[in-house]
Amino acid sequence: MTGTPGTAATRDGEAPERSPPCGPSHDLTGKNKVVTVDGVRVKLQIWDTAGQERFRSVTHAYYRDAQALLLLYDITNKSSFDNIRAWLTEIHEYAQRDVVIMLLGNKADVSTERVIRSEDGEMLAREYGVPFMETSAKTGMNVELAFLAIAKELKYRARRQADEPSFQIRDYVESQKKRPSCCSFL
Ligand SMILES: Nc1nc2c(ncn2[C@@H]2O[C@H](COP(=O)(O)OP(=O)(O)OP(=O)(O)O)[C@@H](O)[C@H]2O)c(=O)[nH]1
Numbered sequence: 455m456t457g458t459p460g461t462a463a464t465r466d467g468e469a470p471e472r473s474p475p476c477g478p479s480h481d482l483t484g485k486n487k488v489v490t491v492d493g494v495r496v497k498l499q500i501w502d503t504a505g506q507e508r509f510r511s512v513t514h515a516y517y518r519d520a521q522a523l524l525l526l527y528d529i530t531n532k533s534s535f536d537n538i539r540a541w542l543t544e545i546h547e548y549a550q551r552d553v554v555i556m557l558l559g560n561k562a563d564v565s566t567e568r569v570i571r572s573e574d575g576e577m578l579a580r581e582y583g584v585p586f587m588e589t590s591a592k593t594g595m596n597v598e599l600a601f602l603a604i605a606k607e608l609k610y611r612a613r614r615q616a617d618e619p620s621f622q623i624r625d626y627v628e629s630q631k632k633r634p635s636c637c638s639f640l
Pocket residue numbers: 455456457477478503504505506507560561562563564589590591592593
């Protein structure tokens with residue numbers, strides 16, 4: 455869950471079969487997902503890269519052609535957070551120039567083991583100019599929103615109408631995201 459799943463939008467189409475999630479009930483790194491944005495079906499093909507322990511062996515092919523990248527760290531695992539900078543450097547070098555990046559602090563449901571404050575995620579995201587939110591694959595908090603925001607951005611880019619106001623993914627995420635209801639005192 456601490457890798458960089460690359461999501462690539464394709465043409466509108468039928469929802470492919472999804473394998474049932476195991477473990478946490480809301481899959482952040484499933485194979486495919488179809489999100490409907492303003493009546494348009496956006497198909498996301500999702501690749502989950504290896505976690506940080508295999509960081510160096512990940513091939514650039516995973517994200518070289520991706521249109522969007524979800525960068526996940528685990529709020530209970532400092533090294534996963536520390537690895538994000540290395541990922542961002544890699545992405546800057548090898549990913550598409552206009553790739554949509556989103557930073558996610560996952561396991562927001564496990565407040566007792568939290569070692570990364572929400573503010574730390576927010577600061578890092580601000581530094582790199584990417585949207586940020588905390589998620590929980592267990593409770594589903596913000597999981598659908600992450601995919602919806604990516605799908606909206608990709609759909610906006612692909613089908614921009616002349617009279618359509620520009621879509622600001624960071625503003626959208628900020629206005630829609632839920633915060634964990636229980637806060638640790640870090
Ligand atoms: N409580 C809680 N547990 C989670 C959450 N997301 C994942 N887990 C658990 O964390 C463990 C690791 O999840 P994985 O998705 O396998 O992690 P990973 O980083 O993708 O693993 P690799 O990529 O194979 O290194 C599993 O036991 C999951 O059930 C979450 O949001 N909340």
